[in-house]
Amino acid sequence: MQKLKRNLQWAACAATCAISTAVLVACGGGGGGGDTATQAPATPAPGANTASVVDGTITGFGSVVIDGQRFDDSLVKVAFANNPDAQTAGTLGDLHTGMRVHGELKDGLLQNLVVNFALVGTVGAVDAAGGTLTVFGQTIKTTATGQLPTVFDGFNALGQLTAGDLVKVSGTVASDGSITATRIERKAKDSTELFRVSGAVQDLDTTAKTFTLTGNSSVTVNYANAKLQPTGVVIEKGKLVSVVATSAPAASGGKNVLTASVVEVKARKLPDSSDSTVGGPVTDFQSLANLRIGDVVVDASTATLKDGTTPADVANGAQALAHGTVKxxxxxxxxxxxxxxxxxxxxxxxxxxxxxxxxxxxxxxxTVVDASAARFTKGATTDVAAGAWVQVTGQLTPAGVKATEIAVQPPPADKPQRLAGAITAVNADTKTFTLLGTTVKWTDTTKISPDGKTLASLAAGLGVAVEGSYSEATGVFTATSVTVVSTPGVVKTIGFSGVAFNVTDTSLQVGSFTVQITPNTQLQPAGTQLADLVNGSRLSIKATVSGTGTAVTLTAIAIELQKPEKDDAGNEYVYLGGLVNDFVSAGNFKVGSQKVDASGSSVKFIDGDATKLANGLKVEIKGSVKDGVLVARQVHFMPG
Incomplete structure (x- = not known):
């Protein structure tokens, strides 16, 4: 991963960016049908060879939305600053709402995007009623409502966390030393974690090379053997720092000491620039001339207050966006x-x-969507199924989106596509049927399989997979082949991945799914036991779906525990799940917006082979990221 370039300038904001409301435009993790004519445009490129920086919180994807502004991610390289001294390459599928990021753009296109965390450590105490928790003596504040609710991953309520749980926190540090969390992830402990605390330096002892953080006198940082970042920086009282350590605080000399391996001074996180933008909550507000937005000190004494903002609105806790000169x-x-x-x-x-x-x-x-109370502006409830192209508008929540409106859309025009689902209507006279809200037409040359099936036998409720392309001019998807895959009444199977929580011997939760475990559930890889499935584990699950409406039951057929593994370069493998799109060959396709190369001779294919790869198929890929491309080591074809 290349280091971030310096002396960058901010790209002009799109005219369509939301003003009084932040707009979430989601992308990533889906097929190639997301960029339709109804989708809000990305921030347009400014003049040629113009560079820019952005520092803020991911509020959506479309391609990537940072503090309500959307940026094209077609060229971006993703990295995680788990260790400021050595960033780890990631994929677009690793990005999630609530993450704090530092981005580099050129001509309006994201080039590099680095994810930063404010804190990584074990929970000391939880105050579910007050919406706070403490980690290594530092207070973490959560928000359930407002402009930027705290996103939970690996649990769905603060009360589910217990002392000793390992958490990774994204957010910003307030003047009292507390962290306002935009995202909290529960992780399984594997003895490879790097711990982190962030805050302003106090009680600095340059002789003993120790300090504490504002609002956290219970932990003393020893930086005697730490590498200081950026190179040449000096630790000073009041400076905002992020401290990384390979082990948790331990008692020493009557103190609870965190032995730092790296200390990153954050006050100079943004390079000097005549044109920059920062976003985040307002903290340390003294006056318009003296406040902080995110991690950056801001003087807004002569600033124009845009889009209905009044001086009274600029107050501690408000979500803000500022533009100007950084020095x-x-x-x-x-x-x-x-x-x-x-x-x-x-x-x-x-x-x-x-x-x-x-x-x-x-x-x-x-993004998890609850559309149970949504109004359909186009299409119907029966059109919404796996593989359908839709536009959803609604309310952002800590768990995802509560949809208020849905419009069912056709697939992208004039591209080879694969549609799979249940037929809802057939018109033999016009040789058409409806699938996922799209009119599909067959001709005398359309192939049908398996042997023995005929186009005349197509009927509502029949499960089919159709290959062909959609014409925007005619509004019809012309099928080159139709494969009958199921009949009404066949048990539906889906596959998905995520972080487990509420794990028991008979069930567990992943995201919004509650999954039943039975004696017939296969645990993978070989040798995995139920005791190995713990809160914070990353799992890949294949499950049957039974019931309808709100009375749906998911029963696990197989559960794969995704243990940390390293490639030849010593980097942990990354996982990416979603639908194949922009397929050219096994060495050139995308999952969501992430470029993938699965052409290697040693690639392991599960439930299929390289010839099965095609647009619209759901896959989960394990591999390594090189120059922004996910080079696959394993491709698993997933149901549903």
Missing amino acids: DGAMKADWVKVFKNDTAIKALLVGQVTDFVSLGNFTLRG
Whole structure:
């Protein structure tokens, strides 16, 4: 992963960016149908060879949305600063809402995107009623409502966390030393974790090379053998730092000491630039001339207050966006806008449905959607199924999106595509049927399989997989082949991945799914026991779906425990799940927006082979990232 380039300038904001409300436009983790004519455009490129930086919170994908502004991710390389001294390459599928990121753009296109965490450690105490927890003596504040609710991953309520749980926190540090969390992930312990605390330096002892953090006198940081980042920086009282350690704090000399391996001074996180933008909550507010947005000190005394923002709106806790000149880590703002807390965030998701269980529980572009009370502006409830292209608008919540409106859309025009689902209507006279809300036409040259099936036998409720392409001019998908895959009444099977929580001997939860475990459930890899499935484990699950509406039961056929594994270079393998799109060959296709190469001779294929790869198929890929491309080691074809 290349290091971030310096002396960058901010790209001009799209005219269509939301002002009084932040707009979530979701992408990532779906098929190639997300970029339709109804989708809001990405931030347009400014003049030629113009570079820019952005520092803020991911609020959606479409391609990537940072503090309500959408950026094209077709060229981006993703990295995680788990260790500031050695970033780890990731994929677009690793990005999630609530993550704090530092991005580099050129001509309006994201080039590099680095994910930063404020804290990694074990839970000391939880105050579910107060919405807080403590980790290594540091207070973490969560928000259930407002412009940027705290996203939970690996649990769905603060009360499910217990002392000793390992958590990874994204957010910003307030003046009192607390962290306002935008995302909290529960992780399984595997003895390879790097711990982290962040805050302002106090009680600095340059002789003993120790300090504490504001609001956290219970932990003393020893930086005697730490590498200081960036090179040449000096630790000073009041400086905002992020401390990384290979082991948790331990008692030493009557103190609880965290032995630092790296200390990153954050006050100069943004390079000097005449044109930069930062986003995040307002903290340390003294006046418009003296406040902090995210991790950056801002002087907004002469700034224009945009889009209805008033001086009273610029207050601690408000979500804000500021633009101006950065010098020595501080910004002189020329404009500021606040996303009003009394204005609901409108979520806009456009893409292809995956992991469909019911109308109240499916995934769109990696985001869980509850559309049980949504109004259909185009199409009907029967059109929403795995593989359907839809546009969802609604309300952002800590768990995903509560949809208010859905419009069923056709697949992308004039591209080879594969549609799979149940036929809802047939018209033999016009040689058409309806599938996933799309009119499909067959001709005398359309092939049908398996042997013995005829086009005349097509009927409502029949499960089919159709290959062909959609014409925007005619509004019809012309089928080159139709494969009958099931008949009404056959048990439905889906496959999905995620972080487990509420694990018992008979059930567990992954995201919005509750999965039943039976004596017939296969545990993989060989030798895996039920005791190995713990809260925070990453799992890949194949399950049957039974029941309808809200009374749906998922029963696990197989559960694969995804243990950390390393490639030849010593990097942990990454996992990416979603629908294949833009397929050219096994060495050139995408899953969501992530480029994939599965052409290697040693690639392991599960439940299929390289010849099975095609647009619309659901896959889970394990591999390594090189130059922004996910080089597959394993390709698993997943149901549903």
